[in-house]
Amino acid sequence: MALTGRMGENTCNAILTEQLNKKGLRASFERHFTTLEGIKKPDIFIESDGYYFIEGKQSPQAQLIHAVSKAHIYKETIKSNIRAKGVFAVVYPQKCEGPCEAAILLDRPPYYIEYRAESLENLSDWIKAFVERPEAPREINTADAIRLLNQAVDSMVYSFTKLEISEINDIFGGKTFFESVLGYEQEKDVPKQHLRTAAAYLLVNQIMFYQVLARETNDYDVLDSEKITKPAELKNTYFAKVLLKDYKPIFDFDIASKLKDEESLEAIKTTINVVNALSPEKHGHDILGKIFHNLIPLDIRKVVAAYFTKSEAGDLLANLSIDSANSTVIDPACGSGTLLVSSYRRKKDLILADGEQFTAKVHRAFAEQQITGVDIMPFAAHLAAVHIALQSPLYYTDNLRIAIHDSTGLTPGETIDAAQQTLKEYFKTGKITDYIGENIDTSSRKIVKGVVKMAETPTKPMEIEKVDVVIMNPPFTSQTRIPSDYKRSLDRKFVDYQKYSHGQLGLHGYFIFLGDKLLDKNGKLAMVLPATILRLQSTEGVRKLLFNNYHVSHIITTMQKAAFSENASFREILLIATKGKHFKQDENVTRLKNKICAVVSLREIPRSSDDAVKVARAIRARTAKMKAGDLVTTDLFTIKTIDQEELQGLTKNAFVLMAFSDWKVSDIWLQIVKVGKPKMDNLENCLANVKGGIVRGIEIESKDEVSVLSTFISRTEERALKSGDVWVLKKEKLNSVLAENKVTHVQVEIPKKVLKFGIRRLTGISTIDITDKLDFVVIDKFEDIDSFFGHQFKSFAKLDKWRRYVESRVANLTVNRRFNISAPGTNLLSFFTSEDATPAKIMWCIQNIRINDAKILCLWFNSTINIIQVLAQRSETEGAFLELSEYMLAEFSVLDPSKLREAEREELIKVFDEIKKSELPSILEQLKNEHPARQKIDRTILKVLGFNGRQIDEILAYLYPALTKEITRLKSLMGA
Incomplete structure (x- = not known):
């Protein structure tokens, strides 16, 4: 160009x-x-x-x-x-x-x-x-290097636009590659950009990896852009020599030979020059690994399901879990090998710390005996093999312990044979269902399993043995996305863990069972896990396994970003636990020293490998001197320690350990519960004698003819936020309403006798009493129904079923189910209406309670005291997006109206009536500015619970800025 x-x-x-x-x-x-x-x-x-x-x-x-x-x-x-x-x-x-x-x-x-x-x-x-x-x-800024090399990839992609797509297909092995790895049924369905990007990425990577080998080993001629006269020379003159000896996963793709024109040659020369400018051979191999790892474009990662642990998080995990240079390590979901590389470096550092030399013999012991990686994806397994080889490229080994296999079937004592197929054949499987199920057809394709081959020489079988450390970032696939036959297969494989399992357990739960199976006594589990592992009902059994049979030494979160995996949009933790019971609830048994759990909140994820090592050492040094109940704050982190027995008591909800960056907020909550206990109970008990209880709002899908979108009439156009919200109230009459279609502007008059009050969404509702702000729902036929639905309506049976469904979900009190607590449009957490109304699925209905009881509970749910509880009990989805499941809400502590004196009830109802029409800003603004209505609610509730004026002043003076900070922090975790 x-x-x-x-x-x-x-x-x-x-x-x-x-x-x-x-x-x-x-x-x-x-x-x-x-x-x-x-x-x-x-x-x-x-x-x-x-x-x-x-x-x-x-x-x-x-x-x-x-x-x-x-x-x-x-x-x-x-x-x-x-x-x-x-x-x-x-x-x-x-x-x-x-x-x-x-x-x-x-x-x-x-x-x-x-x-x-x-x-x-x-x-x-x-x-x-x-x-x-x-x-x-x-140290080089890897982000700079990656940015430059990504530009090289982009320039290569332009070169591949001139090739027929069939020529690019040949690089990867054709049709089965698209079906299995990219997930497309036919080649014509494949986004061509994916293939061009993948080919360009591999070629840039070949050039970079070759230069490292050439300069470090002196066995090969260094690439010089001035000496390259045509693209094919890369393969024939340079890469072919490496293939004679090793590194088949990198150089077996013949990419450069496909390029013929002068512009492609210039792109190759430019890439060689920028690679040489970066001097990759002069950097530590951890830096090279990070560059290599991050060069894979995100669109390619998505189609091959390759989401990687951040290398700094891997280094932190390895440095806190591996205590000996001779430790045996396995990652049963190794992906591209980040955690294996972190384990390798940790073991190497321990060798050097002991004053010993790192030799070819030590490298081979690591790679051939002590470090094992397994992944179901051939693409990922080969990246892992290259990553391990890259740690010491001067020391060749043909027998890495990296295998393509469905890890969930691993059992100590099993032997995995060497894979026999060529590299391109490795790329012809990849779906999880290729390996399991009763109806798998293996006649039309080969199911690839086995130890990854680095060269043409025979590869030894790999025996699976119990290890000292299981380190992993398991797949977080939810149970709804696991194929049913695979789910049954998992239940059979882990039948010994049946008491810890749950019908809604995600795939990561089974990997924890696998880790337990592969781990030797006193071995360590070191895992990246979704934070929901600490809270969800479906993972309660997993918590029992870990808390009762392990010493959980570290639970690590971060104040900066919620995820330890790249491109993850959910909160994660690092968890480290040692297998074996180290304490008993027996006064006659002497507890071993320092069996605490350290809950660590990092100020930020380490920015380099050196930083990760520094943080890990600081955590080790601090926790060694701490006892249960201690709190330490440094420039790097905050650590709160608890006793293992206390941890055992948190199997219902261990998320409280990391719910707040400010531990005093938790202490205030415990103080409120202690003082207010005589007048509090959980919501489930309060509703024990109530018919209906907690019911989710209506949730008919929009694709159905009769649905939320097709039947709701929004009271104002501002509340008709989605394109499907087409009907808006134009005028309300005594016995009917006039509705207008905001798209067609058709107007329809609808009798009130065929309508029910509804609540379409919570966003933007700014008063606690919404009686005069309710939307409408059509529940029965009327004269002009064809105009309303926009066609001749014949689904009267569906409409009759819809009516019964809507009427079964009416309530005077609603509680938000899923919401962004930091959003400008989230003003309240609960709403009261004197009219029976049916909310959409984003709310819970609290049914069939007395009107005044509903007012009192509505005050409670909107109080600052309850906000503490919401944050502590929540199921966090993405940063400030929170979800309250039915079982969570049932367990909520509430002010029980039946336990109050009449004077207290009257005082609370008086406050409700005083503030019920107050237009409130967002919850965040209310806390930040100590809104008068919020203060009135909080002061009255605290007084009723038993606190005096001075105590109330102290509690609220601390809570308002503290909770403002907590919600703002949640907002920043995901850039919300």
């Missing part, structure tokens, strides 16, 4: 030279040099205690890779005459005005640094600062 605009480049170069000179640097524009390769003329030359050069690019198509490629070539061609301290690569803005990109190629670590300047003036300031105060050697 030709780059134009030379005159523009010269103009920008001249302007930048002038600015640099004005700032006191000795800068020259297009100064000539004589070198062994001839006359060289850099765009800009700077002399300041050494030599620096600037090479720029400017055109609509120019990217940083083009400038870096040019700068690298210049750096290499002049080094025989002049040793440059750095060469700057610049992509100039059009007309030399506006933001520009820049990088410097150094002769020392980190070798490559990027910078984004707001203008040429800003760029000249950065260059001057760098020249006059050079940065100390440091």
Whole structure:
């Protein structure tokens, strides 16, 4: 792709030279040099205690890779005459005005640094600062490297657009690849961009990996862009030599030979130059692994179900769970191998800490005997094999313990044979159902299992044995997405864990059972898990297994981001537990020292491997000195410790351990429950003699002819938020309503006798009493029903069923079921109506309670005291998005109206009547600004519970800012 605009480049170069000179640097524009390769003329030359050069690019198509490629070539061609301290690569803005990109190629670590300047003036300031105060050697910023290499991938993708899609198909093995790995039924259905991106990614990766091997081993010729004359030479002249010996998973794809034209050759040369500019062989292999790992485009990760643990989280987990260099480790859901690599590095660090040498023998012991990875996805298993090999590329091994297998079937003593098929065949399976079920047809395809082959030499079978550490980030597939025959298969495989299982247990629960099965006595489980593992009813059995049969040493969360996995949109934790009962509830048994559980809240996820090691050491050092009940806060984390027996008591809900960053909020809740116990009970007991109790709102799908969307009439157009909410109240009469279709503007008059009051959604409702804000629901036929449904309506049987359904879910009191507690439109958590009304499924109906009892409970559910409970008892979905399941709500502590004196009931009802029409802002704003209506509710409830005026002042003075902070933190966790 030709780059134009030379005159523009010269103009920008001249302007930048002038600015640099004005700032006191000795800068020259297009100064000539004589070198062994001839006359060289850099765009800009700077002399300041050494030599620096600037090479720029400017055109609509120019990217940083083009400038870096040019700068690298210049750096290499002049080094025989002049040793440059750095060469700057610049992509100039059009007309030399506006933001520009820049990088410097150094002769020392980190070798490559990027910078984004707001203008040429800003760029000249950065260059001057760098020249006059050079940065100390440091680790490369992997984000910069990944960004640059992703540009190389993008340029390669352009090259593949010129190929027939059938030529790209051949790279991956054809039709079965699309069916099994990408999940498409026919080749024509496959998004072509996915294939082009995958091919480009693999080619860039081949180039980078080859350069590392060539420079570290000296067994192969280093790639030089000036010597490549056609793309096919990559395969025939360079990669073929590696294939004779090793690294089949990387180099067995013949990609470069498919490219023929000059533009493709230029893209390859540019990629070689930028790879060389990054000097990958001079960085630690952990950095290379991170780059390699992150280069896989997200769209490719999605179609092959490859979601990876953040490498820093893996390092933290490994450093807290692996105590010996000889520890045996298995990851039964290894994915691309992040946790295996973290385990390798931890074991290596322990070797070096003991003053021993890390040798080829030690590497082989790690790779061939002590570190095991298994994954059902061939694509992922091969990435894992390459990751382990990458840790010590000088030490070859053909017998890595990485296998393609359905891990749920693993049993100690089992042997996994070597995989016999070629690499492309490995990519022809991948669905979880390829491995199980009664009706699997294996006649038309081969089901690939076995140990990953790194070379043509025979691979040894792999025996599964019990290990010292099971480290994993298991798949979080919910039970609703697990095929029924596979679910039955899982139940058969884990029949010994039946008492801990549950019909709605997700796949991660079975992997915990698997970890228990594979773990030796006193071994450790180290896992990345969804935070819901601590709260959901379906995982209560798993909590019993862990809390009763293990010493849970660490539960780790973060104050910064909720997930330890990349691109995960839900909250996660790290959990570490040692197998074996270390205590008994027996006074005659002496407890072992320091058997506490440390609940750790990180201020942020470590940003590098070194940071992860530092944090892990700090956690170990702190917890070694702590006893149950201690609280320690540092610059890195907060640790709260509890006794194992206390943990056993939290099998119903262990999420309370990490519900708040401020532990005093939990203490205040416990104080309120203690003082108010005589007047409180759980909601289930309060409703024991009530018919109906807790019922979910109506939830008929919109695709049905008679549904929420088709029958609801929104009171105002502002509340008809979705495109399907077409009917809006135009006018309410004594015996009828006039509704208007907001799309067609058709108006229909509907008798009130065929309507019920409804609540379409909670967003934007700002008063606690919504009697005069209710929507309407059509529940019966009327004269103009065809106009209402927009066609000749014949589903009268469905409408009759709908009427009974709506009428079965009426209530005077509703409680929000799923909501974003930080949202501007979330003003209240519960609503009262003096008219029977039916809410949609986002609310719970509290049915058949007396009107005044409903008012009292509505005050309670909207109180700040209850907000503490909501946060502690919630099932967190994404940051500030919370969900209250029916069993959670049933367990909620409430102010029991039946236990109150008449004077207390009257006082509460008086407060309700005073504030029922108050227009309230969002919950977050109410707390932040201590809204008068909220204060009135809170003060009255605390008084009724038994607190005096001074105590009430102290409690609320602390809770309002504390809960504001907690909700704001939740909002930031997912960028809500």
